[in-house]
Amino acid sequence: MKRIAFTLMQVLGLIAAWYAADRAAAWLGLPFSGGVVGLLVMVALLLGGVLRPTAIEQGADWLLSNMLLFFIPLVVSVVQFTGLLKEDGWRLFAAIGIGFTCVMIATALTVEWVCRFERGLRLRRLRKERGLP
Incomplete structure (x- = not known):
């Protein structure tokens, strides 16, 4: 509890x-x-x-x-706009795809940068503890 x-x-x-x-x-x-x-x-x-x-x-x-639960209202609301999807659906999906790809790339680069940064901090701390240059 x-x-x-x-x-x-x-x-x-x-x-x-x-x-x-x-x-x-x-x-x-x-x-x-x-x-x-x-x-x-x-x-x-x-x-x-x-x-x-x-x-x-x-x-x-x-x-x-539980993030998926927060997107259910979004998915349900898409059903109301089938006319928009028929007219401009390919543009919307292209924008979503490009945005998704950019977010994934930015996330991967950020995670890689943070991991390198943390490794550098640990290495400096270990060197300092052991009296190495």
């Missing part, structure tokens, strides 16, 4: 952070969504050591494991 409450608190914290970032992006008139602002702030807090990964890990894992 304690784990469920802890996970729920983390999910609510992540939702509150998203909402605050969304409101800030709207208030500042930024040309991108609050989700992007929230992501940048969250990464900065994690890298700066202000927020520990364990503080949001269970909530983030739950959200990621």
Whole structure:
């Protein structure tokens, strides 16, 4: 029961952070969504050591494991626009495909960069501990 409450608190914290970032992006008139602002702030807090990964890990894992449920309303709403799909469906699917490919490439490059960065930090720490140059 304690784990469920802890996970729920983390999910609510992540939702509150998203909402605050969304409101800030709207208030500042930024040309991108609050989700992007929230992501940048969250990464900065994690890298700066202000927020520990364990503080949001269970909530983030739950959200990621149930992500498909959040897309069901989107899929249902597509059924209402069959005329649009008949006329411009190929353009929409091309845009989705290109966007999906860009996201996958950006994610892969980011993960690779973070892994190299962490390996470099560990290597420097080990060298320092062992007194190597």
